[in-house]
Amino acid sequence: MAEVRKTSLNAGLIIRKILMESEAVTQRTKKIFPIVIDKAELPYILYRRAALEHNPTKAGQPGADTVQMEVNVYTAAYSEGVELAEAVRAALDYAQGEISGLKMRSCTLTDSEEGWEDDACVQNMTFTIKL
Numbered sequence: 001m002a003e004v005r006k007t008s009l010n011a012g013l014i015i016r017k018i019l020m021e022s023e024a025v026t027q028r029t030k031k032i033f034p035i036v037i038d039k040a041e042l043p044y045i046l047y048r049r050a051a052l053e054h055n056p057t058k059a060g061q062p063g064a065d066t067v068q069m070e071v072n073v074y075t076a077a078y079s080e081g082v083e084l085a086e087a088v089r090a091a092l093d094y095a096q097g098e099i100s101g102l103k104m105r106s107c108t109l110t111d112s113e114e115g116w117e118d119d120a121c122v123q124n125m126t127f128t129i130k131l
Helices: 008-021 078-092
Strands: 032-034 044-053 066-075 097-099 102-104 106-117 120-130
Touching: 008 032, 008 044, 008 066, 008 078, 008 097, 008 102, 008 120, 066 078, 066 106, 078 106, 078 120
Parallel strands: 032 044
Antiparallel strands: 044 066, 066 120, 097 102, 106 120
16 A cells, blocks of 8 residues: 655644653653543643635645644642643744654744643644645
8 A cells, every 4th residue: 555645634743742851841641642642640631623715836746834733731739730741832932843744844933822721721822734
């Protein structure tokens, strides 16, 4: 079976790789999951593709896509969550990366909010990614 070319649908792989390579992040948690996890122990990070804007070329060829990636930090204490969120931001904001030929040209924090969910403090961050 022929290998399928990786597209912006795989942007989460680059995000996870960058976070796992960040010492500041992995000192606080090594639990980084896509979309959702049942019964995870705090602290942990969830990431998901929230939106995708496809930008084809005039010739109908694949162009540079823009992806909105949500990265959510879950912790027991508020201050712990802010520290982990700062480590995530430091790892991802203005980052570039590549995995299996898929290149992330830029990644910037474009939105953030905080809240409480399932007995955890949550720091929600949205990153805009250009691929």
